[in-house]
Amino acid sequence: MNPFQQLKDIKNMRDQAMKIQRELQGEEVEVSKNGVDIVIAGDQKIKSISTNGKSDDDIKEAVNEAIKKSQEVAAKKLSQMGGGLQGLLGQ
Numbered sequence: 001m002n003p004f005q006q007l008k009d010i011k012n013m014r015d016q017a018m019k020i021q022r023e024l025q026g027e028e029v030e031v032s033k034n035g036v037d038i039v040i041a042g043d044q045k046i047k048s049i050s051t052n053g054k055s056d057d058d059i060k061e062a063v064n065e066a067i068k069k070s071q072e073v074a075a076k077k078l079s080q081m082g083g084g085l086q087g088l089l090g091q
Contacts, residue, residue, distance in 0.1 A: 044071070
C-alpha cells in the first residue's frame with residue numbers, strides 16, 4: 001500500500017464530501033402541518049419556523065443548536081470507529 005496514494009484518496013473523499021455539503025446547503029424542504037410551517041436546508045439547518053403565521057426565531061435557534069450538538073455526537077462516534085485517520089492509514 002502506498003501511503004501517498006492513501007492520503008490522496010482521503011483528500012479526494014474530503015473534497016467530494018465538502019462539495020456535497022455545499023450542494024445540500026442550497027436545497028430546501030418545506031413542511032406545513034397542524035398550523036406549523038418549517039423550511040429546512042438540505043444540510044439540516046432550520047431556515048424558518050412559523051406557527052399560525054407568527055415567526056418563532058427562538059425555536060429555530062434552539063432546534064439548530066440541538067441539530068448541531070447531535071451532529072457533533074455522531075462525528076465523535078464515527079471518529080472512534082476504526083481509529084479515525086490512523087485507522088485509514090494503517091497505523
